[in-house]
Amino acid sequence: MSRLEEAVEQVITPTTHDLGAFEVRRALPSKARSMVGPFIFVDQFGPGSLAIGDGMDVRPHPHINLATVTWLFQGAIDHRDSLGTFSTIRPGQVNLMTAGRGIVHSERSPQEEREAGPQLYGMQTWLALPDGREEIDPAFEAVKDLPVVDDGSARATVVMGSLWGERAATTTYADTIYAEIVLGPGGRIPVEAEADERAVMVVGGDAKIDGIALEPYQLTVLKPGMAMTLSSAEGARVVLLGGEAFATRRTAWWNFVSSSKERIEQAKDDWRNGRFPEVPGDREERIPLPDVPKTVTYP
Incomplete structure (x- = not known):
């Protein structure tokens, strides 16, 4: 067995x-x-830059039975939701929006970003909520004081979990790990095995896991x-992301899980039929239900 086969489960x-x-790369679901x-x-x-005066405008749309996690490397995004939340996401802050039984939100470039030419570089991920907690009350939190591990050649921000x-203060509903790791030239950091x-x-940049070269933007699932x-x-x-394996299958269709x-x-x-709540301050438009969604799980 090769070292790749020993260490990597799937690419x-x-x-x-x-x-x-800019480009958007969707690794999951696949x-x-x-x-x-x-x-x-x-x-x-x-990473990408929009022209001065332009901006990202994701109109109000709904979610159920999941939590969204927004993490930026560059730029800023204004978040509004049907709870009445307004939060500007910036690097170093994680936004966790729990949809539970249902929430609506929008994401748009702040005005000062539009005036300068917005920078867009980051991650948007969803967490399925575990059995028995899918229909919890919707909630929102923005966490800025995140733990950082830094040895001079490797700097890791713990976004969720331990x-x-x-351990990050960010709420977790199932066992979850999530981190941003910045390696300097010659930098190294252990990847723990507990999850x-x-x-x-x-x-x-360029990185290896146990000496195996990692291709940019591919999601490499470790043994x-x-x-x-x-x-x-x-x-x-x-x-780095992962955590508890779910025993019960989840289905994703559009923005619903x-x-x-x-x-x-x-x-x-x-x-x-308009039975979701509206987003205060962003009521004028919304994304219609698609006939064929871009986000689906496969049999």
């Missing part, structure tokens, strides 16, 4: 959407795999139970 090449000024730990949706976007002896499922994605070392010759930015297909059908009908 997922994302579907890439070229939006002109035909090859639906989830890594509780993560059922993994989008990486940028890693390297540190049921783990994956890494290089989002800038469980093995302690490994992440390293870089020239410097890199890497995302659930263990029940009937619940997703109900959410479709509710959005179609």
